[in-house]
Amino acid sequence: MKIFLDTAEIAEIRWAVGAGLIDGVTTNPTLLSRAAGAGDPRDLLQEICGAVAGPVSAEVVAVDPDGMYREGKELARLADNIVVKVPMLEEGLVAARRLSADGIDVNVTLVFSAMQGLLAAKAGAAYVSPFVGRLDDTGQDGMEVVAQLRTIFRTYEVDAQILAASLRHPRHALQAALAGADIATLPAAVLRQMLLHPLTDRGVDQFLSDWSKLGHHVQAEGTP
Numbered sequence: 001m002k003i004f005l006d007t008a009e010i011a012e013i014r015w016a017v018g019a020g021l022i023d024g025v026t027t028n029p030t031l032l033s034r035a036a037g038a039g040d041p042r043d044l045l046q047e048i049c050g051a052v053a054g055p056v057s058a059e060v061v062a063v064d065p066d067g068m069y070r071e072g073k074e075l076a077r078l079a080d081n082i083v084v085k086v087p088m089l090e091e092g093l094v095a096a097r098r099l100s101a102d103g104i105d106v107n108v109t110l111v112f113s114a115m116q117g118l119l120a121a122k123a124g125a126a127y128v129s130p131f132v133g134r135l136d137d138t139g140q141d142g143m144e145v146v147a148q149l150r151t152i153f154r155t156y157e158v159d160a161q162i163l164a165a166s167l168r169h170p171r172h173a174l175q176a177a178l179a180g181a182d183i184a185t186l187p188a189a190v191l192r193q194m195l196l197h198p199l200t201d202r203g204v205d206q207f208l209s210d211w212s213k214l215g216h217h218v219q220a221e222g223t224p
Contacts (some may be wrong), residue, residue: 002024008031008048010048022052023054025052026107055083060086065091108129112130117130120160127162129185132146133166146164147179
């Protein structure tokens with residue numbers, strides 16, 4: 001399973017890339033507005049695309065098909081690795097089909113059911129993003145949608161990739177991998193949590209302590 005970082009903070013992205021932890025990035029208008037501040041979000045997107053070799057999702061803000069299509073074309077011109085995000089609306093699927101026909105990869109976001117995901121794939125989406133955490137918030141099992149999509153896509157040999165989104169904690173990432181998601185996108189805080197385990201820290205401390213004792217012993221033996 002690939003891991004994408006869900007952020008527009010360039011420092012977080014450079015850290016994750018430098019550590020070899022991620023395969024791409026997802027952004028949205030909220031993340032970009034926070035990170036860009038008074039700057040131009042398009043400049044920030046270009047900087048992100050330069051820092052990451054893999055796909056970078058950038059979302060349209062129009063809600064009509066023509067507007068989404070125009071914005072999508074403009075976003076795609078920013079960098080070769082831009083993926084255009086459109087919402088799971090009828091208008092979004094119309095725009096997705098047009099953008100896909102132009103050779104532009106599309107990520108259909110805000111997917112909350114397997115049938116929505118299937119329709120997105122039929123519209124030409126390269127990525128389908130079920131929002132796991134938001135479904136969990138309503139008392140539903142968000143990961144079930146990921147598993148259902150995996151079964152449907154495998155059965156009918158659908159090429160679209162399942163991008164598990166709205167992941168809140170490392171267990172979500174584990175469940176996404178077990179459910180067959182192609183990609184999990186998550187915040188930097190969750191990625192850092194995935195790196196940590198108290199037994200790892202305890203083991204390192206023990207190794208260092210034992211080595212320190214061995215070092216004193218060797219030094220004592222070698223003393224004239």
